[in-house]
Amino acid sequence: MFALVDCNNFYVSCERVFNPGLNGRPVVVLSNNDGCFISRSNEAKALGLPMGGPAFRFRKTLEAHRVALYSANFALYGDMSSRVMNTLAALAPSMEVYSIDEAFLDMTGFERIGLETYVRSIRHRVRRDTGIPVSIGLAPTKTLAKLANRMAKKNPQFEGVCILPDREAARRAMASMEVGDVWGIGRRHTEFLNLNGVRTALDLADAPPAWVRKHLHITGARVQAELNGDSCLPLELVRPPKQSICTSRSFGSAVTDEAALGQAVAHFATKCALKLRGEGELAALVTVFICTSPFEQKHRRYYGTRTASLLLATQDTLAIVRAAAAVLGDIFKPGLSYKKAGVILGGLAPVAATELRQASFFDPEPLQVQETSSKLMQALDAVNSRYGQGTLRIAADAGTGWKQRQEKLSPHYTTSWDDIIEVRVDS
């Protein structure tokens, strides 16, 4: 049996842990740039504020009901997430951390204690130790556990826990669920399935397998098998290494200036390089993209992107920033209002394989230079991890020609001493 533990309204719940006055009130957390709703309390959902809805379109509702607004505080949410995951890790023999607010647990063997009793105790423990409310779905496959979790959230009478122990229980639950709410069935497939008379999860489970395989491909076939109790998706106990690393941002106001765009790209490349070293990987490909607003009616959208191959895979910030700057020069078109830019690293390989790395015939940098670079990066990371990111940075990343909007940011309660002191003084 798999349990899916999912934090309720996770980002809002994190804000509430440190500000209990928010309980019972409508609360929303906004995306970067304070643009869209990315987490809503139940009270906010009841007001009709949609997931992903742009905040400016709902200003009247937000004001009329005095909805509490927060800028996304990912430092806080990431730290709260690890508290939740650490708590869960102690309560099951194995666990897969599926996302910032979800984990699958292996519940094999707990039948002897009584699954429901045990799962309720997990729920209580997480609430007690972290302050975060969770819902739990339990079933013989991951896809059915997701479905059970959704049932637990939708129906208050379940009190946060829903178990689908056998085929009959699963079929009853599937009959009441729209096919588009099944894990792995997105908007396009929902449209296609509805057109073909497949409306509920049960309809999909009972559809001819060859037809599903043909139109929804191998991933859809797996979903169908899982709905029928045939487990195809095992717990992934160790996170596989990343295949790409991306840093991108929308700008608070449009950027037209090439120099300002260059500062943003240098900043994103720097962040990517830091993440890359954190993963213990080297990158061989650097992609840069810049684009104008997709919502702008008057002008056609420009989306410029290009990838550069590095002669030798690296994790050196300077080399990656240099490569990114060169790519930017290729795709920059003057006279446009840029709304977003980003850097993506690809061709990743573990540092551990460095000795096996194929050197380049044309490589201008001998091995000694690479060793120097590695020491420089270690020093850079040591200074910044002690005194704060950005304390020591390269000149290209020093400018402020681009900015994000972030007007309602809560303190970094769990990751910054300065922010805790600020709270004490304020109150």
Place this chain on the structure above:
DNA sequence: TCTGGGGTCCTAGGACCC
């Protein structure tokens, strides 16, 4: 005026190898 960020997997087609 104002609309997020970061990923994965699958398929098909092209180019290439022996």
Place this chain on the structure above:
DNA sequence: TCTGGGGTCCTAGGACCC
């Protein structure tokens, strides 16, 4: 008149997830 079989790698596009 007739032209094989078995592969890999790369890229673009589509679909999905949170």
